[in-house]
Amino acid sequence: MNEGKPTKAKWWSRPRPVSPGVGEVGPVEDISGPGADRDSDGDHQSERDYKSDGDYELDRPATTAAPTGVTGAAGAGSPYVAPAEPGAGSGVGGGDFELERPAAVLQGSVSDADAEAVGSPSDAVPAGRAPVAAVPAQQAPEDRPRPLHDPDPYSTPPYGEPGPWAPAPPVQHPAVTPAHGTAMPPGPPPLPAPAPLLAPVPYPSNPHPAPAPWQNYDPWAAPGPLQQNGAAVETKTQRRKRARKALVLGAVALALVSGGVGGAVGAYLERNGGVGDVTLPQAAKEAPGRATDSVAGIAARALPSVVTLHVRGSGEADTGTGFVLDTRGHILTNNHVVEPAGSGGEITVTFSGGESAKATVVGRDSGYDLAVVKVSGVGGLRPMALGNSDSVQVGDPVVAIGAPFDLANTVTSGIISAKERPITAGGEKGDGSDVSYVDALQTDAPINPGNSGGPLLDTRARVIGINSAIRSADGGTDLQGGQAGSIGLGFAIPVNQARRVAEELINTGRATHPVIGVMLDMDYTGDGARVGTKGGGAPVTAGGPGARAGIKAGDVITEVDGQRVHSGEELIVKTRAHRPGDRLRLTLRRGGSQRTVTLVLGSASGG
DSSP states (O other): OOTTOOOOOOGGGSOOOOOTTTTTOOOOOOTTOTTOEEOTTSOEEOSSOOOTTSOOOOOOOOOOOOOTTOTTSSSTTOSBOOOOOTTOSSOOGGGOOOOOOOOOOOOSOOOHHHHHTTOOGGGOBOTTSOOOOOOOOOOOGGGSOOOSSOOOTTOOTTTTSOOTTSOOOOOOOOOOOOOTTOOOOOOSOOOOOOOOOOOOOOOOSOSSOOOOGGGGOOTTSOSOOBOTTSOBOOOHHHHHHHHHHHHHHHHHHHHHHHHHHHHHHHHHHHHHOOSSSOOOOOOOOOOSOOOTTSHHHHHHHHGGGEEEEEEEETTEEEEEEEEEOSTTOEEEEOHHHHGGGTTTOEEEEEETTSOEEEEEEEEEETTTTEEEEEEOSOOOOOOOOBOOGGGOOTTOEEEEEEOGGGOTTEEEEEEEEEEEEEEEEOOTTSSSTTOEEEEEEEEOSOOOTTOTTOEEEOTTSOEEEEEEEEOOTTSOOBGGGOOOOOOSOEEEEEHHHHHHHHHHHHHHSSOEEEEOSBOBOTTOOSSSEEBOSOSSSOSBOTTSHHHHHTOOTTOEEEEETTEEOOSHHHHHHHHHTSOTTOEEEEEEEETTEEEEEEEEOEEEEOO
16 A cells, blocks of 8 residues: 555666667766675665565765865755755655756856756765766657658568668667656666767758659669669660651651541542632643644645635535645636636635635636636735655645635645545536546545645645545535535545646646547446447547557557556546656557557647
8 A cells, every 4th residue: 555655666667777879978877886785686775675565765865075176066056965864855754755856967167057057955966976967858750860761561672671872871779768866777887889870861951852763763674874763764776766666657647647638638529529619720821833744834834825715606606725826826726616607707715814806717627627717916925835746655644725614724634545546527517528537646634525626735835736526425526516525535636737737727728638549438348448449430530649559449458558457537547647748658458469559649628
């Protein structure tokens, strides 16, 4: 029972010696003095006997002599007091007493003011005991240095501990603070002072320090330089590879996007036919000049010399084409073009530039189907150049100019399809006086009604023929016989023959025809041209070219100058292809035998 008495100091609450490492204080002297008794385990034994419960009472410490240099050691203000008698102190019965809070021992000189602030003599250290330095209070937890990483409960390196570059935190040794005023019991000999520790790294003043490289440290990453964020620094090759990869991916993405946009736009335009107003593309204007041997170049040079003729007379009207022969105003055309005018008709000539003039007939010949008219009072005429029809070859390109169906200055082109094609045209009168025999040039250049009398040109814009007839689908060859169109079979009088006839018409007003001096059987259906046996006159003209060569009635002429003759028309055509006075070699078949004769062509006036 305590019976209201203060609690005695128990053996387990006795003060223990404090390690010199705590608070950085020196070794603590044994307060029991050299003569104190110790038991077997080193504890102090009081002079008093232990009570029945094992408790003991400590003697009140006596006043200890003040150290040298301390003023007022024996005075009231001195921190040193003499030990009290047993039972003294706080007046607690039974020899118990309360411990007073010890005062700080000042080493060296202590001022009077400091001595007065110490307290009453009850706080003094017992005499003969060494003063104990004041033990500072332990540092507050928040003032202690903390490690950079929180402890890892799983202790997984390197995350559970500070990084390899972090300084180790200071070693902290927990210590027990003795009760104030309680004398420290003697303890084991003081341990040697530990080696000085590294000073703790002060925390930076910056509240947001830069991240340390070890915070993102990856022990499994490939070795290499580290960036501030802990990631490995890319090499130059890696940066190039990444740039190329980015470029490739960007190009692919751009191609995909472009393709998608293009497809969508194309589909929209295909369905809707575009947006906005329609603007049609057009080539820029080019220079008007063309190659001289092109159709355009030929037409540009020939058109100023081509004219269109409008003929009226005898209740008829016709349209044809002609071309200028000389600067005197002579124009060559077909006989069937000007025939309606007769002797009292009217002929109007219109030039390519649109100028018109009246024309008169100079001469015409139905056997050759050629005529010459003349305009007066017209200047600036450009004569057409004449070529050579004997130099023409099959396949040569040609250009035809005329006024088909009264469409002036019409230009068509083609080639020479054949040469020396015997044709006959006319014959409407029934007596054969209007039949023309032509050893013609055949062309596929389109020729239609209205082209009659127009020029057929070579690549140098020279006249090689005069367009005269076509073979139409109804079988006719006369351009005046109807309005049938071209089927690609056109015929032109060779310019060599037309030149001779034109010269005769201009000079004499009449053309001459070469003749053999025989009458032909036009009803003969065999191969060749047979000399007639019946008729109103003699089959062979006495004293004529044929009679002098020995030709007789019934002879069949099969060749002219080595060229085969199949009919009477072909013999006439071959003969008229020559001039009067030309020499011919004829092959005859008579009574089953064959012979060759030579003759000189005579002359007959044409009509």
